[in-house]
Amino acid sequence: MKSVLITGYKATELGIFSLKHPGIEVIKKAIKKQVIALLDEGLEWIVVSGQWGVELWAAEAVLELKSTYESLRLAVITPFLEQDENWSDEKKRLYQSVIQQANYTNSVTKSKYSGPWQFAEKNKFLLRNTDGIILVYDEEQVGSPKYMKELARQHALSRHYPIYSIQVLDLQSIAEEDQPEYW
Structure with missing residues (x-):
């Protein structure tokens, strides 16, 4: 497995509105744990679309x-081009830092935002051009990753395409590992 797409919730879907949350x-630690496990299987590339939330945090973790x-x-x-155009300055700085450090950057559509069809094209392109997906998503907390999970399932019907999930229980376990024990 050479490349893995990482996606999941937008920050607002998780109730995260601060870069210091x-x-x-916890999410970055869970992603690192999964990525390290896949490195033994020949993983070379992590691919994200850079959306504000899990994808940007995954990029930071990588x-x-x-x-x-x-x-x-x-x-x-x-x-699309300039996806951070309407973001806060703080989020733009983080995004630009990730873009500058990435090994490769590009846009599926070579224009600024013009409609939701660009997200659909991005999803299809990323599934076609990766070997698996790490999805930060839990069936109990429905959100936008639900659509990508379904697309990945459909994609996996026609070729080997592993779907790795990071769920709420995984995140809780990691959070508990970090808690000091008091007697």
Whole structure:
């Protein structure tokens, strides 16, 4: 498996509105754990579209892992140009930092936002051009990743395409590992 797409919830779907929210570090740890496990299977590239939420945090996690795993590469393939145009300055700075450090950046459509069809095209393109997916999604907490999970399931019917899930229980387990025990 050479490349894996990472996607999941938007920050607002998780109730995360601050870059300092403690849940971000928990999500990044869960992603790192899954990525490290896949490195043994030949993983070279992580692909994200850079949306605000799980994808941007995944990109940060991969950039942090690159210091230890030098062969790991990050691609940011956006649905359209200037997707951060209406973001806050703080989010734009984080996004631009990720873009500058990525090994590869591109846009599926070579224009600024013109309609929801660009998200659909991005999803199809990313599924066609990756070997598996890590999805931060839990069936109990419905949200936008539901659509990508269904597309990935359909895609997996015609070719080997593993779907790795990071669910609420996984995140809770990681959060509990970080809690100091008090007597």
